[in-house]
Amino acid sequence: MxxxxxxxxxxxxxxxxxxxxxxxxxxxxxxxxxxxxxxxxxxxxxxxxxxxxxxxxxxxxxxxxxxxxxxxxxxxxxxxxxxxxxxxxxxxxxxxxxxxxxxxxxxxxxxxxxxxxxxxxxxxxxxxxxxxxxxxxxxxxxxxxxxxxxxxxxxxxxxxxxxxxxxxxxxxxxxxxxxxxxxxxxxxxxxxxxxxxxxxxxxxxxxxxxxxxxxxxxxxxxxxxxxxxxxxxxxxxxxxxxxxxxxxxxxxxxxxxxxxxxxxxxxxxxxxxxxxxxxxxxxxxxxxxxxxxxxxxxxxxxxxxxxxxxxxxxxxxxRGTLPELPALKRARLQAAWGIGEHELQTIVNAGALELVEAAIADGVDPAAARKWWTGELARIANDRDLELTDLPVTSAQIRRVEELVADGSLNDKLARQVFDGVIAGEGDVDAVVAGRGLAVVSDDSSLLAAIDEALAAQPDVAEKIRGGKVQAAGAIVGAVMKTTRGQADAAKVRALLLERLGVSE
Ligand SMILES: [Zn+2]
Structure with missing residues (x-):
């Protein structure tokens, strides 16, 4: 048995x-x-x-x-x-x-x-x-x-x-x-x-x-x-x-x-x-x-x-009191948003249709609304065994994160951490950014300092790059991303590094 x-x-x-x-x-x-x-x-x-x-x-x-x-x-x-x-x-x-x-x-x-x-x-x-x-x-x-x-x-x-x-x-x-x-x-x-x-x-x-x-x-x-x-x-x-x-x-x-x-x-x-x-x-x-x-x-x-x-x-x-039924509503939204059936189904399966609809009505960019509610937010809800609708994330917060991504203050990775903080109750978007020190490091001098530090720590790698092995640059870029806790733009670090060593691609 x-x-x-x-x-x-x-x-x-x-x-x-x-x-x-x-x-x-x-x-x-x-x-x-x-x-x-x-x-x-x-x-x-x-x-x-x-x-x-x-x-x-x-x-x-x-x-x-x-x-x-x-x-x-x-x-x-x-x-x-x-x-x-x-x-x-x-x-x-x-x-x-x-x-x-x-x-x-x-x-x-x-x-x-x-x-x-x-x-x-x-x-x-x-x-x-x-x-x-x-x-x-x-x-x-x-x-x-x-x-x-x-x-x-x-x-x-x-x-x-x-x-x-x-x-x-x-x-x-x-x-x-x-x-x-x-x-x-x-x-x-x-x-x-x-x-x-x-x-x-x-x-x-x-x-x-x-x-x-x-x-x-x-x-x-x-x-x-x-x-x-x-x-x-x-x-x-x-x-x-x-x-x-x-x-x-x-x-x-x-x-x-x-x-x-x-x-x-x-x-x-x-x-x-x-x-x-x-x-x-x-x-x-x-x-x-x-x-x-x-x-x-x-x-x-x-x-x-x-x-x-x-x-x-x-x-x-x-019968006369029946509202627009969900299947018809989905067809209407699919047409209004100009997305394919597969994309719509992804939203529906994530349980995010109403949330996306509300976010768009609140002025969130349609692509961003879909991206966050079916991506990172769905993942967080799943990890925490919550229904998506239980997440304390507002349209205003999604709008703010998108603004910060657009002006270069956040990258996608940092934006995900911002939502994590918002859901953990650390406050609104700007409070989480400040509280966790999340912002893209964009000023060249601090990036160059991090690059110099990484080069000093790995002189053999520095020598290889100087000798023309440009593919070795990845190790230094990785070290810089690590010291900046992911808060740098990797492409920019790479460009600065090569410039620093006087090497071209
Ligand atoms: Zn009774």
């Missing part, structure tokens, strides 16, 4: 097996009040201060549906090219766990509000951008559960905890769940397709204004299903990795699960149907519980709520 740490290399795994993905996404809607009561939904309030008899499930309390939540769900369904049910009901999902005081969650079961849609996503391949159509099984409404905190254990999970705390502020916040149909045919692009799909969903919801989609606050959470099968064979048994909470983690979770399952299958094991927990720190998952079947939840129609029956007129009215 294979352990969680035995893996087969990703490319090897996909040379043998075909992956099938499924993604369930829960999104907290940005309504002011909860799904079935008028309690507030603001994030970060003191525990159990945003509760009432309805969301605490007290006897005799009756729920009422939040109209805005229904509207948001229909708009999301329309944007995902779904059919909208003319009549549907809520259902009780029964389970025994203290995160829901009623012992059931109100959800939708066999009558989702929206169904049979699709979302096209683009991923970058060696042969250029490739579009995958991700089919949507359903978009349904439900309420969020409360938040449990398990204290005293080492894992933060209930097993081994001394006690648990529960906060019902989140219980009853409107959620929509978006479920894909099985995603096949991705091959080695599976992790990127999964990530691109979640990114596209996020952008879509932001554009619709139905949710703030802050993944770090848990307002968008993904469960990622993965299975592997031999080419032409039946689909394999799938695992479900729960609560994958960043775009990067979606990609990593699919990647690592493919490697894990391939190891199980190639060592004669059997993949078991289970939920797994993804760990951000290791990029791997561990086994959770074996998966409940739908019948374990004893779903039945919610008797306390009237059915939802949106009229044709209402649906058309909501």
């Amino acid at each position: 294979s352990t969680a740490h035995d893996t087969v290399d990703f490319d090897e795994a996909l040379a043998m097996f075909e992956p099938v993905l499924g993604i369930e996404t829960h999104v907290e809607l940005g309504t002011n009040s909860k799904m079935f009561c008028s309690c507030a939904t603001a994030f970060g309030a003191d525990a159990n201060t945003q509760v009432c008899p309805v969301c605490l499930g007290l006897p005799g309390s009756l729920p009422v549906v939040n109209r805005t939540a229904v509207e948001s769900t229909i708009r999301m369904g329309l944007a995902l090219n779904c059919s909208i049910a003319p009549w549907c009901r809520f259902a009780r999902k029964n389970y025994f766990y203290p995160d829901m005081p009623k012992d059931y969650q109100v959800s939708q079961y066999d009558e989702p509000l929206c169904f049979n849609g699709y979302l096209d996503v683009t991923v970058e391949t060696d042969d250029g951008p490739r579009v995958f159509r991700v089919e949507i099984e359903r978009v349904h409404m439900e309420e969020d559960t409360g938040k449990l905190t398990h204290a005293g254990g080492t894992t933060g999970r209930i097993h081994g905890a001394d006690y648990s705390l529960v906060d019902y502020n989140r219980a009853g916040i409107p959620l929509i769940e978006i479920v894909t149909k099985p995603i096949v045919g991705t091959g080695v692009l599976a992790p990127q397709v999964a990530k691109a799909y979640v990114a596209e969903l996020r952008d879509l919801m932001r554009a619709l204004g139905v949710s703030d989609v802050r993944m770090e606050e848990g307002s968008l959470r993904c469960d990622v299903n993965v299975s592997l099968n031999l080419p032409g064979a039946e689909w394999g048994t799938r695992s479900e990795t729960k609560n994958v909470n960043s775009l990067r983690s979606v990609e990593r979770a699919v990647h690592s699960e493919i490697e894990r399952q391939a190891a199980v299958l190639t060592t004669g094991g059997r993949v078991i149907q289970e939920t797994r927990h993804f760990h951000e720190d290791t990029g791997r998952s561990t086994s959770g519980r074996s998966k409940e079947q739908a019948e374990d939840y004893r779903y039945f129609p919610e008797p306390d709520l009237v059915p939802v029956a949106p009229s044709e007129e209402w649906i058309e009215e909501l």
